[in-house]
Amino acid sequence: MWLLYQFPLCPFSRKVRLLLGEKGVPYEPVRESPWKRRDEFLDMNPAGQTPVMVHSERGPLRPLIDSIAICEYFEETVDKSAMISGTAADRAEIRRLVTWFDTQFFRDITGPLLFERMEKRLVHKMAPDSKALREAMKAVVAHLDYIDYLLDNRSWLGGSTMSLADLAAAAQISVADYLGGIDWKSHGQAKRWYIGMKSRPSFRPLLAERMEIINPPADYEKLDL
Amino acid sequence: MWLLYQFPLCPFSRKVRLLLGEKGVPYEPVRESPWKRRDEFLDMNPAGQTPVMVHSERGPLRPLIDSIAICEYFEETVDKSAMISGTAADRAEIRRLVTWFDTQFFRDITGPLLFERMEKRLVHKMAPDSKALREAMKAVVAHLDYIDYLLDNRSWLGGSTMSLADLAAAAQISVADYLGGIDWKSHGQAKRWYIGMKSRPSFRPLLAERMEIINPPADYEKLDL
Known part of the structure; x- marks a missing residue:
């Protein structure tokens, strides 16, 4: 195992x-x-x-x-469900977006939220810094705009099929959402994509888990946001 | 082209x-x-x-x-000179080390040196912060220790053949070296490996280039450090 x-x-x-x-x-x-x-x-x-x-x-x-x-x-x-597929150029686009969510989204949103709302509470016993939280919330709007823009031109974030780009994005968003960082207002397209991701069986065990002390918002697990 | x-x-x-x-x-x-x-x-x-x-x-x-x-x-x-080769486990080890140099070495050494010695001078017209430079120099010792440790057990950083791990490491080190950040003292093994990398034809165009205003140390291009 x-x-x-x-x-x-x-x-x-x-x-x-x-x-x-x-x-x-x-x-x-x-x-x-x-x-x-x-x-x-x-x-x-x-x-x-x-x-x-x-x-x-x-x-x-x-x-x-x-x-x-x-x-x-x-x-x-593992051959089943290829997640970096297509031509070499398609695969480069998938990998670019994986880095985008792992690096830019994490730096702007998930990283600061984890530090302010998890690490400070769990490790340093400190209150979060409201300026840092405000900046992360501002970055959410820009990042959801970018997801909307990608979905204007494609069925999935990385191209015409679900790929590692969708998994990387959903992973970051789900953590930000758990920490109360996601506001879907005026991002209908991104929201519909995320509900689709949340409904996948691969997503259920993640949504069911809880981090000690820290509770997610009421609609964290819901499929009708 | x-x-x-x-x-x-x-x-x-x-x-x-x-x-x-x-x-x-x-x-x-x-x-x-x-x-x-x-x-x-x-x-x-x-x-x-x-x-x-x-x-x-x-x-x-x-x-x-x-x-x-x-x-x-x-x-x-491009088939020529495979740089992520071997078994799936070998390839995972190469990719782990690429991330190590891209992320950890960059965060500890190359990133701070670029900010203090290039960006501050070029963009902000400020002097470098000596504390940040001291910390980067301290991190160099730890990172060269790790390279020595890898080379105790392998011919190249990622395994038995040259790989993208060596290229990623040499790329970061060459920039730190240009910015006066590398002291090879008591790291004979890492130094011999780096001289080998420097002697490769692929390295020559990089060593010949200069960044405006900023000059490298006298031995930057030398093959006998």
């Missing part, structure tokens, strides 16, 4: 979990809090970040580390 | 250029200063970052954006 070291609000672990769900790869989540910098975890991954995957019986000798490397690994080894 | 939008000290463009050099793909560098946020460049890449590649005649309709997506594109379309 694959073990996946993660915590419920890690957006990069969520991206991997959505991919594993779509591909039907069974795994067992193992709770890891990277901010505790546990020695055994740092020995596995010197970068100190989730997700990390190891196989309890067979599988690669080394742990799989880094969400991009993990997604490419399962894309290469 | 491929056009590559970049500036001489962009470590991510350097990684792509090393890959193109190893694979024998001709390209023409086009100077772009992402900090100027030129409208036409933002229209091409909303993330506003180099490298971006376009083909002047044929090639994909959309620009290639993001250094990881670009490297995977040429790895998929």
